[in-house]
Amino acid sequence: METDALIATYVEFYRPLCLLICTRCHTTLKPGKSIEKHFRKNHKLKGKELKDLLQHCFSFSPADPDDIPLPDDFSSRIPYLQVYKGFICGTCYFKTVDNSNIYRHFTSFPDCKKETDAFYPVELQSFFQNNRQKRYWAVYSSNPRFNLLRGK
Numbered sequence: 001m002e003t004d005a006l007i008a009t010y011v012e013f014y015r016p017l018c019l020l021i022c023t024r025c026h027t028t029l030k031p032g033k034s035i036e037k038h039f040r041k042n043h044k045l046k047g048k049e050l051k052d053l054l055q056h057c058f059s060f061s062p063a064d065p066d067d068i069p070l071p072d073d074f075s076s077r078i079p080y081l082q083v084y085k086g087f088i089c090g091t092c093y094f095k096t097v098d099n100s101n102i103y104r105h106f107t108s109f110p111d112c113k114k115e116t117d118a119f120y121p122v123e124l125q126s127f128f129q130n131n132r133q134k135r136y137w138a139v140y141s142s143n144p145r146f147n148l149l150r151g152k
């Protein structure tokens with residue numbers, strides 16, 4: 001593949017946060033060795049293609065997503081990152097994609113139940129897709145149903 005086509009296929013640099021995103025996997029990439037590992041392992045790239053793509057990636061000096069704070073709740077979506085349907089606690093803004101966690105949350109945090117006793121549907125994003133690394137924030141949605149808690 002030509003370098004430009006290769007770049008267009010796999011990577012996008014999100015300038016406001018200096019994040020390198022794999023547009024195929026809808027996840028950010030941590031700078032350093034893991035970028036190479038990602039394209040080798042997940043996309044089977046090697047040789048000149050891999051080298052050209054890596055050169056492009058490193059030309060940006062991407063930030064480490066683990067080092068930057070999560071975006072504010074209900075900020076605009078970061079393009080190319082996965083969007084999840086989930087729920088947010090009306091009291092403490094705890095977020096989850098699994099509605100069985102709602103009951104568990106209210107059991108562990110009775111004050112949340114006492115105060116609002118409500119979870120609202122939201123759209124969420126995370127820098128990573130890997131369950132172990134997932135940390136969500138709520139994004140502003142084009143569907144008002146998912147912005148109910150915004151401005152409350």
Ligand SMILES: [Zn+2]
Nearest residue numbers: 022024025042
């Ligand atoms: Zn990928």
Ligand SMILES: [Zn+2]
Nearest residue numbers: 089091092112
């Ligand atoms: Zn809560």
